[in-house]
Amino acid sequence: MKLRRTYESRFIQFQQVRHFDGWRIKLYSITRQDSVPIDDTFVETCTDHVFGHLRNPESLESTHGVGFFIIHQGEHRNWLLLDWWYDQEILKHKLFSSPLDQPKRITEAESDLMACTWEMAIQCFERQAWIDTVLKNPDRPDFDAYLATQLNAEI
Numbered sequence: 001m002k003l004r005r006t007y008e009s010r011f012i013q014f015q016q017v018r019h020f021d022g023w024r025i026k027l028y029s030i031t032r033q034d035s036v037p038i039d040d041t042f043v044e045t046c047t048d049h050v051f052g053h054l055r056n057p058e059s060l061e062s063t064h065g066v067g068f069f070i071i072h073q074g075e076h077r078n079w080l081l082l083d084w085w086y087d088q089e090i091l092k093h094k095l096f097s098s099p100l101d102q103p104k105r106i107t108e109a110e111s112d113l114m115a116c117t118w119e120m121a122i123q124c125f126e127r128q129a130w131i132d133t134v135l136k137n138p139d140r141p142d143f144d145a146y147l148a149t150q151l152n153a154e155i
Helices: 040-051 117-135 143-148
Strands: 011-020 023-031 063-073 077-086 090-099
Touching (some): 011 040, 011 117, 023 040, 023 077, 023 117, 023 143, 040 063, 040 077, 117 143
Parallel strands (some): 023 063
Antiparallel strands (some): 011 023, 077 090
């Protein structure tokens, strides 16, 4: 089997921490080297649509109200990954996408898809940030330190 293309690095950029209905979510973007930055209007559309799938963390047992959201401008689609921490070491996940030529047509993706290699770089980084700031401090987990730990890289 021959692959369609050679791996090329992409830009991962932390955007901001978004507050939504009791949640604090780190917002990241991933762009290809040949693409333009993701515009603010699309970011607003994505967060409005996807964050609507979160319930108020105070009404959910074992939810800390923190997580991360990735907007990935892929080669053929926009990918939107919403991940949040549950219990102690569990990461919950929802995946959405939209066509590049119709970015506002966001739908929930197939249930067996998880993440691509670029998106997994953020998930791995967030895992380590969670361990360092929350799990290693069981008496005083530092959610603010977790939110302040951010990734900016060319991966």
